[in-house]
Amino acid sequence: MTPVLELRDLRVTYAGGHEAVRGVDLILQPGQTLGLAGESGCGKSTVAMSVLRLLPKDAVITGEILLDGEDTQAMTWGRLRAVRWAGASIVFQGAMHALNPVRRIGRQIAEPILLHSTIPAEKVPARVAELLAQVELPADKADAYPHELSGGQKQRVMIAMALACEPRLIIADEPTTALDVIVQAQVLQVLTRLVTDHAIGLVMISHDLSVLGSVCERLAVMYEGEIVELGTAATVVREPQHAHTQALAAAFPTVGDPLSRYVPATTNPAGLPERVTPSAGEPLLRTESLRVDFRKRGGGWTHAVSEVNLEVGRGEIVALVGQSGSGKTTLARTVLGLQEPTSGKVLFEGKLVPRGSRALRDYRRQVQLVLQDPASALNPRQSVYEAIAEGLRIHRLPGDEHEQVTAALEAAELRPAERFMPVLPHQLSGGQRQRVVIAGALALQPRLLVADEPVASLDASVRGEILALLLRLRAQLGLAALVITHDLGLAWNIADRVAVMYQGELVEAGPVEHVLLEPRHAYTKSLLAALPEAAALP
Template identity: 85%
Template sequence: MTPVLELRDLRVTYAGGHEAVRGVDLTLLPGQTLGLAGESGCGKSSLAMSVLRLLPRDARVSGEILLDGEDTRAMSWGRLRAVRWASASIVFQGAMHALNPVRRIGQQVAEPIRLHGSLPDEQVEARVAQLLEQVELPAGKARAYPHELSGGQKQRVMIAMALACGPRLVIADEPTTALDVIVQAQVLELLTRLVAEQGIGLVMISHDLSVLGSVCERLAVMYQGKVVELGAAPTVVHDPQHAHTKALAAAFPTVGDPVSRYAPATTNPAGLPARVTPSAGEPLLRAESLRVDFRQRGGGWLRAVKDVSLEVGRGEIVALVGQSGSGKTTLARTVLGLQQPSGGRVVYDGKPVPASSRGLREYRREAQLVLQDPTSALNPRHTVYEAIAEGLRIHRMPGDERELVAAALEAAELRPAERFMAELPHHLSGGQRQRVVIAGALALRPRLLVADEPVASLDASVRGEILALLLRLRAELGLAALVITHDLGLAWNIADRVAVMYRGELVEVGAVEQVLLAPRHAYTKSLLAALPEVAPVT
C-alpha cells in the first residue's frame, strides 16, 4: 500500500540559521492516524505547513515530502494548487481567525469546491449541505456568519471545508485548543468517525498527549526539531521513555490520581509548598443569590446567572468549572463589580461590595483579575515595568514605585526583576507574559485573585509552572483564588473545592474529591465522561 504521506530526512531552516525541523522521518498510510505532540517552538507546525509548502518565504526546506508518492517540493505551482484541498487539506488552529467574518458559512465551505471545479455550480449547494451534515451541523447554518456560531461549531465548519474536495490526507493543527471538554469530545469523536468512514490519513497536532492518544493509533513526540519518541499511542502515553515525553504526560494529570493532587508538574527549584489548610470562619468572598439578566436583541431577557450563591474562604482556591456559555465569566465579572447584578449581592470581608466608584476602586485593589490571554491583556507598546506600574499609579499605592514593581516581579518568580523591567511583551515567552499579568495583580497586594482560564493558552510545561506559582502564592501570601476553567484536571491539581456551573446555575458544589470522584449531578458526570481516555498498554 502506497503511503498517503512520507517524510524523509525533512529539514526546515529559517533566516538566521534557526533549524526548526531536523531530519524527521515519518510515514502515514491511508486510514491511519498519527498524533504529533510537542510544545510551542518544537517544530510540529513547521513540519505540518511544509507538506503543502505553506511556510514563509524565508524558510528553506530539504529532504523529501512524498504525497501519494509525489514530492511536493518538486511540484510546479499549478500542480501544487491542484493538490491543495483535493489531495491534502489543513484544519488550521484557531477557527475564530481562520474563517472570514464577513462571508456566510456556506460560501466559505463552497469556496474550495468552486476553486477546484470538482462539481457543476448547480450541485455545489447540495454538496455544502451534505458536508455540514457530515460534521453534524444543520444545513441552515450555511446562511450563518462565523460570529453567530459557537467555538465548537466553527471548528466543525473548518473540518467540513477540509473535507470539501475529498482529500486523502487531513492535517489538523490543534483542532481542540480552547474548546471546553464536552465540545472537545464531540470534535474528537467526529474526526475519529470520519477517518473510519472515509479512509483518510489524519495527522493531528497538539501539546496534550491524552487528546492525541484518544484519537490516534501512533504518536510522534517532537522536541527541538527532532522526533524523540515514536510508537503506539497507549505505549507512548502510559510508558513514555524520553524525558520530554514524560514531562508532557505529567502536565495533564488524570482526575483521581493521588500523586497529582496539589502537585502540578514543575521543574522550578522552589518546588511545591506544603499543603495549606484554608482559614475557617467568615469567608473572604460570598455571593448571595446573584442574578444577572441581559436584554436580548429581539426583545425579552436572557438570565445568564440564576440565583447563584458561592463562597471563597480566606486562603482557599475554588475552581468554577463548566462549558462555554454556562455563565462562569459573567459570574466572575459580577463578583468583581464589573457587571451589575439584577438581583442578589456580593459580600467581601463581611461587608457588601459598594456600588460607588470610590468604594469599587478600593475593592478592586484587593480583588484582582487575571485574564485568560496574556498577549491581549498586555499593551504591546508598554514595557513590563509600565504594565505593572500602571495599576500602582491608578490606585496611588504608597512607597517607591520601582521597589514595588521589583517586588511584584520577584513574587511572580520573574528573577532577577531588573532583567525583565525594560522588556516588551513580544520578547517574552507565553509563560513569562502570564507571570507579568500575575505580577501586575500582585503589585497591589490583593487578598483575592479571580483567574479566568489562566493556563488555557499555555504550553504543557508552562501550565504546570503557573499552577505551581498559584499554590506558592497561596502558601506565602495567604492569597485566595477563584479560578474559572473548563479543565477538570486543573481543578484536581490545585483546587480545594469545585463549583460546577450549568446554564447559569450552580448544580454541584463541594470538596474536589467529593465532586470529581463521586459526582451526584448528571451534568458533572457528563463533564467527567467527556475527558479523553487512552486505552492501557496491552
Template identity: 60%
Template sequence: MSLLDVEDLAVTYQTGGDEVRAVRGVDFNLEPGQTLGIAGESGSGKSTTVLSLLRLLPASASVAGTVRFKGEDLAQAKWSRIRAVRWAEASVVFQGAMSALNPVRTIGEQIREPILLHEKVGKREARARTAELLDSVGVSAQRAAAYPHELSGGQRQRVMIAMALACKPELIIADEPTTALDVIVQAQILGLLTDLVAESSIGMIMISHDLSVLSSVCDRLAVMYAGKIIEIGPSKQLITEPQHPYTKALAGAFPTIGDPASRLAPSGLAGDPPDLRGDLVGCPFEPRCPVSMEQCRTTEVTLWPAGPERESACLRVLP
C-alpha cells in the same frame, strides 16, 4: 505505497540575521486511513513540520528533504501542483477558526468555494454538498447564510472541519484543532473529527501538546523535541510504556486541558528547551534529563529501533 513518506525534513527560518533551525531532520510515514499524533512542548517544531508538507510556511522559511505524497515528491512540485493538491487531496484544519475563516463571507460561500474550484460541479450541486457537509459536522444547514462572527467557537471549528472535508481529501492535517475551545466542546469536536476520518478512511496528522488527547484519537504517536522526533510508536504503548525520558515526563504530566501554563510547559519539567539557533551537540534533552550520562553530551543521538514498530532517540533505550 504509503500515503505520505517524509524523509530528512529540515526547516530553517531567517529572522533578523539569525537562522532558527526549527525542524532538524524529521522522518515519518503515514499509511492510507492511518492517524498519527504529534506531541511536544511549545516551540518543538510541530506546526513547522506539518505546515511545510503543503508549503504553508512564510517566505522566511527554507525547507529541505523529501515529502512524498502518494509517491510524488511535493517538495519538488510546482506551485500550481501544490495549489491543486490543497483542499482536493490534502487539507488543513487550523487552530484559530476565527482567523482562518473570512469574516465578510458567509460560511456557506466559504465551504462552496473549494468545491466549485476543484470539482467540476454546478452551483446547485455545490449548495447541496454544502448542506450535507454542515449536517455531517452537526451544524444546521440553514446556518449556511451566517457569517463567522454569528457562530460559536465550537460551531466555527465544525465549519472548518466541513471545509477540510469538502473535496473528499485523502489526508487531513489538524494543527491543535480544538485548543481554543472549552473542554466539553473539545471532546465533542475531536470525537467528530475522528469519526469522520475513520468513516472515509482519510489519513490524518493531528498536533496537540496533550499526549492523552492524542493517544485517544490516533493510531501512532510521535513526540518532538527541539526540532526532532525523539520517540515514535503505537499510541497505547507510547503512553503506557514510554521509553524516552522526555516522553516519560510528558506521559506523567497529566496537563490541565485548556490551562495556558500546562500548554507552555506540558511536561512539568524544570528548565527550557535548547536555543534553536545553530548546531546542537549531543542529546538535545541532556540539560533537562533526569537520567543523563556523561556520553549524552557528546554522542549524536538519532532515532533507532526500540521494539516492534517503535523507535526512540535515547542512549539508554536499547533495541
C-alpha cells in the same frame, strides 16, 4: 499500498541558521491516524506547514515530502494549487481567526469547492449542506456568520472546509485548544468518524498527550526539531521512555490520581509548598442568590446567572468549571463589579460590594483579574515595568513605585526583576507573559485573584509552572483564588473546592475529592465522561 504521506529526512532551516526541523522521518497510510506531540517551538507546526509548502519564503527545506508518492517540493505552482484542498487540507488552530468574519459560513465552505473541484456551481449548495451534516451541524448554519457560532461549531466548520474537496490527507493543528471538555469530545468524535468513513489519513497536532491518545493509533513526540519517541498511542502515553514525553504526560494529570493532587508538574527550584489549609470562619467572598439577566435582541431574557450561592474562603482555591456558555465568566465579571447583578448580593468580607466609583476602585484593588490570553492582556508598546506600574498609578498606592514593581516581579518569580523591566511583551515567552499579568495583579497586594482560564493557551510544562506559582502565592501571601476553567485536571491539580455551573445555575459544589470522584449531578458526570483518558486506549 502507497502511503498517503511520507517524510524522508525532512529538514527545515529559517533565516539566521535556525534549524527548526532536523531529520524527521514519518509514514502515514490511508485510514491511519498519527498524533504529533510537542511544545511550542519544537517544530511540529513547521512539519505540518511544510507538507503543502505554506512556510515563509526564508525557510529552506531539504529532504522529501511525498504526498501519495509525489514530492511536493518538485511540484509546479499549478500542480501544488491543485493538490491543496483536493489532495491534502489543513484544519488551522484558531477557527475564529481562520474564518472571515464578514462572510457567511456557507460561502466560506463553498469557496474551496468552486476553486478546486469539478462540481457544477448549481450543485454546490447541496454539497455544502452535505458537509455540514457530516460534521453534525444543521443546514441552516450556512446562513450564519462566524460570530453567531460557538467555538465548537466554528471548529466543525473548519473541518467541513477541509473535507470539501474530498482530500486523502487532513492535518489538524491543535483543533481542540481552548474548547471545553464536552465540545472537545464532540470534535474528536467527528474527526475519528470521518477517518473511518472516508479512509483518509489524519495527522493531528497537539501538546496534550491524552487528547492525541484518545484519537490516534500512533504518536510521534517532537523535541527541538527531532522525533524523540515514536510508537503506538497506548505505549507512548502509558509507558513514555524519553524525558520530554514523560514531562508531557505528567503535565495533564488524570482526575483521581492521588499523586498529582496539589502536585502540578514543575521544574522550578522553589518546588511546591506543603499543603495549606484555608482559614476557617467568614468567607472572603460570598454570593447570595445572585442573578444576572440579559435582554435578548428579539425580545425576552437570557438568564446568564440564576440564583447562585458561591463561597471562596480566605486562602482557598476554588475552581469554577463548566462548558462555554454556562455563565461562569458572567459570574466572574459580576464578582469583580464589572457587571451589575439583576438581583442578589456579592459580599466581600461580609460587606456588600460597593457601586460607587471610588469605593469600587478600592474593592478592585483587593480583587484582581488575571486574563486568559496574556498576549492580548498586555499592551504591546508598554514595557514590563510600565505594564505593572500602571495599576499602581491608577490606584495611587503610596510608596516607592520602583520597589513595588520589583517586589511584584519577584513574587511572580521573574528574577532578576531588573532584567525584565525594560522588555516588551513580544520578547517574552508565553509563560513569562502570563507571569507579568500575574505580577501586575500582585503589585496591588490583593486578597483574591480571579483567574479566567489562566493556563488554557500555555504549553504543557509552562502550565505546570503557573499552577505551581498559584500554590506558592497561596502559601506565601495567603492569597485566595477563584479559577475559572473548563479543565477538570486543573481543578484536581490545585483546587480545594470545585463549583460546577450549567445553564447559569450552580448545580454542584464541594471538596474536589467529593465532586470529581463521587459526582451527584448528571452534568458533572457528563463532564467527567467527556475527559480523554489514556485508559480508553486500545
